[in-house]
Amino acid sequence: MKLQKPLDIAAIVLIIAALYMAFMFAPVERMMGAVQKIFYFHVASAWIAFFAFFITFVFSILFLVKQNFLFDDIAESSAEIGIMFCTIVLITGPIWARPIWGVWWTWDPRLTTTTILWFIYAGYIMLRKFIEEADKRAKFAAAIGIIGFIDVPIVFFSIRWWRTIHPNVVQKGGGGLHPDMLKAMLFAIFAFSVLYAAMMLKRVRIASLSRRIDAIGENNG
Amino acid sequence: MGNFGYLFAGYTVIFVLLGAYFFSLGGRLKNLETRVDSLENR
Numbered sequence: 001m002k003l004q005k006p007l008d009i010a011a012i013v014l015i016i017a018a019l020y021m022a023f024m025f026a027p028v029e030r031m032m033g034a035v036q037k038i039f040y041f042h043v044a045s046a047w048i049a050f051f052a053f054f055i056t057f058v059f060s061i062l063f064l065v066k067q068n069f070l071f072d073d074i075a076e077s078s079a080e081i082g083i084m085f086c087t088i089v090l091i092t093g094p095i096w097a098r099p100i101w102g103v104w105w106t107w108d109p110r111l112t113t114t115t116i117l118w119f120i121y122a123g124y125i126m127l128r129k130f131i132e133e134a135d136k137r138a139k140f141a142a143a144i145g146i147i148g149f150i151d152v153p154i155v156f157f158s159i160r161w162w163r164t165i166h167p168n169v170v171q172k173g174g175g176g177l178h179p180d181m182l183k184a185m186l187f188a189i190f191a192f193s194v195l196y197a198a199m200m201l202k203r204v205r206i207a208s209l210s211r212r213i214d215a216i217g218e219n220n221g
Numbered sequence: 222m223g224n225f226g227y228l229f230a231g232y233t234v235i236f237v238l239l240g241a242y243f244f245s246l247g248g249r250l251k252n253l254e255t256r257v258d259s260l261e262n263r
Contacts, residue, residue: 032224033224034224034225034228035224035225035227035228035231037228038227038228038231038232041231041232041235042231045235081242084238084239084242087238088234088235088238088239091234091238092231092234092235095227095230095231095234096227096231098227099224099227195239195243198243199242199243199246202246202247202250203246205250206246206249206250206253209250209253209254209256209257210253212257213253213256213257213260216257216260216261
């Protein structure tokens with residue numbers, strides 16, 4: 001893959017730049033202090049997780065329509081990367097919450113729905129491991145990839161639908177966010193998007209090579 | 222304001238997870254490419 005190396009390098013450089021934006025460019029928040037800087041990579045991880053699950057949703061539909069296994073590979077790869085970013089969200093959230101809210105965890109609607117999201121896609125990955133027949137595995141996984149995505153808008157809108165203590169920065173005026181903080185956040189999302197693309201390129205190739213090994217094994221009896 | 226411990230822990234988690242996954246993908250890919258090559262050359 002000619003694109004892989006430049007994409008890997010671009011992702012690393014952009015993440016270093018995103019760190020600079022978060023620590024040097026964005027001002028220190030007056031009330032929360034330094035710990036608020038977790039916010040930039042926490043939010044970026046959440047957006048990439050949502051985007052990754054959206055890609056799984058789209059390619060699961062495409063697989064069911066076209067029956068092309070490349071679409072199944074893309075859906076699987078995106079779900080795995082999405083769950084990795086979702087794990088980062090679920091770990092960095094409590095680390096940020098502890099000094100600010102005084103507790104590691106609370107059953108707030110945003111936190112609860114995000115945990116459910118993690119379990120849905122963990123179930124998706126586990127299901128894929130348990131079903132040996134490729135066609136059946138892809139079809140069942142596609143069904144979960146489509147139905148499971150329902151939780152993503154629920155996570156997003158949970159802080160508007162229910163009473164919550166989770167901050168809301170995606171609203172008119174940026175939720176009172178300083179313009180430089182907004183720039184640092186958007187840059188972190190951009191850097192993570194390039195990282196997602198680099199990871200996807202590798203992960204989809206892994207899926208297609210695994211499929212090829214299975215095919216060679218079947219041909220050899 | 223003395224929350225640097227939490228900040229450090231947060232970014233450590235982020236980079237350990239991202240780094241481990243990123244490099245594990247490279248390792249898995251290399252391993253599979255070698256296996257495909259050896260199977261096809263058989």
